[in-house]
Amino acid sequence: MDDVIIIGGSFAGLAAALQLGRARRKVVVLDTGQPRNRFAGHSHGLLGHDHKPPLDILAEARQQLTRYPTVRLVNARADSISGIIDNFFVVTGEGESLGARRLILSYGVADQMPDVPGFAESWGTSIVPCPYCDGFEVADQHWGLVWSGPPSHNYVRLYHDWTETLTVFADGHDISPDIRADLARRNISVVEGRIAEIAHHRGRITNVNLESGRNAGVDILFAHPRNTPSARLHESLGLATVNTPFGIALKVDDRRETSTPGIYAAGDLANPAMASVTTAISQGATAGISAQQSMLV
Numbered sequence: 001m002d003d004v005i006i007i008g009g010s011f012a013g014l015a016a017a018l019q020l021g022r023a024r025r026k027v028v029v030l031d032t033g034q035p036r037n038r039f040a041g042h043s044h045g046l047l048g049h050d051h052k053p054p055l056d057i058l059a060e061a062r063q064q065l066t067r068y069p070t071v072r073l074v075n076a077r078a079d080s081i082s083g084i085i086d087n088f089f090v091v092t093g094e095g096e097s098l099g100a101r102r103l104i105l106s107y108g109v110a111d112q113m114p115d116v117p118g119f120a121e122s123w124g125t126s127i128v129p130c131p132y133c134d135g136f137e138v139a140d141q142h143w144g145l146v147w148s149g150p151p152s153h154n155y156v157r158l159y160h161d162w163t164e165t166l167t168v169f170a171d172g173h174d175i176s177p178d179i180r181a182d183l184a185r186r187n188i189s190v191v192e193g194r195i196a197e198i199a200h201h202r203g204r205i206t207n208v209n210l211e212s213g214r215n216a217g218v219d220i221l222f223a224h225p226r227n228t229p230s231a232r233l234h235e236s237l238g239l240a241t242v243n244t245p246f247g248i249a250l251k252v253d254d255r256r257e258t259s260t261p262g263i264y265a266a267g268d269l270a271n272p273a274m275a276s277v278t279t280a281i282s283q284g285a286t287a288g289i290s291a292q293q294s295m296l297v
Contacts, residue, residue: 002026004291005090005100007078007233008107010035011277012267014061015284016104016291021068023292028098029073030090034230036108036268036275039124044133046277054277078107081233085262102291105234105258105265106284109227109247118198119223125203127221132276134220135162142166144208144218146195147173151245155222156188167218169208171195191216229269237263255290256283264291 004020006013009031020027035058043054065071077093081103090098111129113120119127128134142165145155152168159166168175168183172194175183183190193214198221199207207215227247234241240251240259250270252258258265266283268275 001087001099001101002028003100003295004028004102004104004288005030005078005088005098006104006106007081007090007231008105008267008269009033009062009073010058010106010108010267010280011061012108012269012280012284012287013104013106014058014065015281016106016264016266016288017065017071017073018061018068019285019288020292021065021071024070025292025295027071028100029071030076030078030092031073032077033075036111036230040128040133041125043277044136046281057277078231078233081237085260088262101262101295103263104284104287104291105250105263105269106267106280106287107229107231107233107269109268110230111225111227114225116195116198118200122198122200122203122205122221126200126205126219127198127223129222129224130274130276131159131162131222132274135159138220139163140165141219142217144169144216144221146171146221146223147175148224149173149245151224153179153182156183156186159222160186167191167216169195169216227268234258234265234269239263239265256287257290257294262294 003025004027006016006029009029017027017029042051049057078090079093080091083089086101088100088103139162143163144167146169166188168190170192193210193212196211197209207217209215241248242251250258250265252265252270256264256266264287266287267280
């Protein structure tokens with residue numbers, strides 16, 4: 001039996017594996033090779049790796065983990081989980097049964113693309129969710145924001161540090177008069193009507209086309225589609241969750257432990273606030289250290 005099974009081998013999962021490997025704990029990392037940010041050409045804001053392709057960073061991390069003989073990376077999906085603390089079992093998609101004393105869930109989330117032609121094709125290139133990840137590269141350009149609800153008003157204030165030119169696309173949302181007055185005070189135009197199509201060239205936006213026939217040009221479009229966990233293992237385990245404006249997240253304590261003793265969670269799966277590579281790595285490291293310390297005798 002291993003000490004820890006980590007389900008999900010992106011930034012959070014590998015950070016947990018690194019801490020556990022350095023503590024000489026036996027670890028298995030199960031990963032399907034589909035990180036959330038695989039659509040992005042570059043990852044930004046990660047100290048020491050700024051402006052590197054995220055897949056290159058992950059490949060380097062996996063290579064570095066090979067120096068730890070107690071860490072095993074397995075390209076497999078986890079199909080089911082059973083058991084209790086000190087006696088968990090995971091069955092992979094290939095039918096292999098693995099046992100461990102602790103579990104770390106870091107299988108992330110999947111963004112749910114709206115049924116708008118061109119949106120998915122532009123995601124990660126000219127449609128992005130995070131100004132901290134991509135704002136510097138498009139500073140002082142014409143930004144667009146797809147309104148998604150009350151949090152969008154805060155984004156308007158946030159974006160001011162990067163650009164003075166912002167267009168809001170209401171996309172069918174009812175924006176209250178007081179918010180509209182604030183947008184007008186900030187010289188931010190509001191484009192009414194639902195978005196019908198994102199016209200683009202190889203993922204680069206040329207126009208945002210509306211159902212009314214109107215179109216508007218922007219250089220970059222910020223949007224926040226809902227997301228859903230990339231797997232449903234937490235449901236079968238009955239783990240507590242919290243609701244966020246864009247989906248659910250696993251509920252964890254300060255040590256990243258879920259509502260079930262011995263099961264920890266890290267990364268976007270358990271992050272109801274701002275998702276980023278830096279945050280995922282920090283949470284993964286915390287989960288790995290917490291799992292290790294919980295096994296001390």
